[in-house]
Amino acid sequence: MIRIVLVDDQELVRAGLRALAESEGDIAVVGEADDGRAGVSRVRELRPDVVLMDIRMPRMDGLAATREIVADPALGDVRVLILTTFDEDEHVFEAIRSGAAGYLLKDVAPAELRHAVRVVAGGEALLDPGVTATVLRAVAENPAPRSDDHKLAGLTEREREVLQQLGRGLTNDEIARELYLSPATARTYVSRLLAKLGARDRAALVILAYETGLVRP
Numbered sequence: 001m002i003r004i005v006l007v008d009d010q011e012l013v014r015a016g017l018r019a020l021a022e023s024e025g026d027i028a029v030v031g032e033a034d035d036g037r038a039g040v041s042r043v044r045e046l047r048p049d050v051v052l053m054d055i056r057m058p059r060m061d062g063l064a065a066t067r068e069i070v071a072d073p074a075l076g077d078v079r080v081l082i083l084t085t086f087d088e089d090e091h092v093f094e095a096i097r098s099g100a101a102g103y104l105l106k107d108v109a110p111a112e113l114r115h116a117v118r119v120v121a122g123g124e125a126l127l128d129p130g131v132t133a134t135v136l137r138a139v140a141e142n143p144a145p146r147s148d149d150h151k152l153a154g155l156t157e158r159e160r161e162v163l164q165q166l167g168r169g170l171t172n173d174e175i176a177r178e179l180y181l182s183p184a185t186a187r188t189y190v191s192r193l194l195a196k197l198g199a200r201d202r203a204a205l206v207i208l209a210y211e212t213g214l215v216r217p
Contacts, residue, residue, distance in 0.1 A: 002121045005031040005046060007039030008054040017052060020110045027117055036060030040068050043078060049121045055084040055091055063098045070099030079120045101201050102126035124202055151197050152212055162189040167209030
């Protein structure tokens with residue numbers, strides 16, 4: 001069972017999300033909050049697998065709440081999925097930089113919402129197809145100054161190849177096929193990259209691949 005917490009300032013939206021998420025029996029909403037500050041408290045209390053997080057809320061917005069969750073070592077297994085009506089470049093880009101494992105617009109189909117929760121809970125990164133190009137364009141056009149680009153120098157040639165495929169958005173199975181590896185070996189390489197590069201999740205690896213120029217749009 002995938003346990004999720006809903007953080008949105010509109011009660012009607014939370015009710016709708018709960019109904020959609022729980023309709024197939026493998027996802028359970030274990031808590032709700034109507035602002036970012038209360039959301040962080042609920043997440044610390046309940047330790048869910050996934051948080052569905054709105055961006056614009058009173059007291060603390062979803063980006064600040066996401067950063068606080070990601071920065072808490074005790075919440076290392078919690079994944080944040082941003083769900084919002086806003087698709088401006090700065091929101092999408094900042095959400096991923098804040099540590100969100102995924103980003104979906106609120107007009108997503110019910111089946112796609114449940115799929116996104118499952119994907120993120122399984123440790124994968126997920127971006128709405130409608131905003132993926134926006135994120136990657138923002139990364140390419142506005143690279144943040146980095147002092148850790150030298151980390152790529154410590155990667156083997158095969159690890160760099162795997163990181164390139166991650167940057168293209170490929171899953172572990174797709175990476176395995178592309179590089180003629182077994183799925184288990186591909187998973188091992190991804191885990192090794194997470195450890196070597198100090199990345200929280202696959203979304204962070206995708207951003208790093210673009211920021212360092214390893215992958216270009």
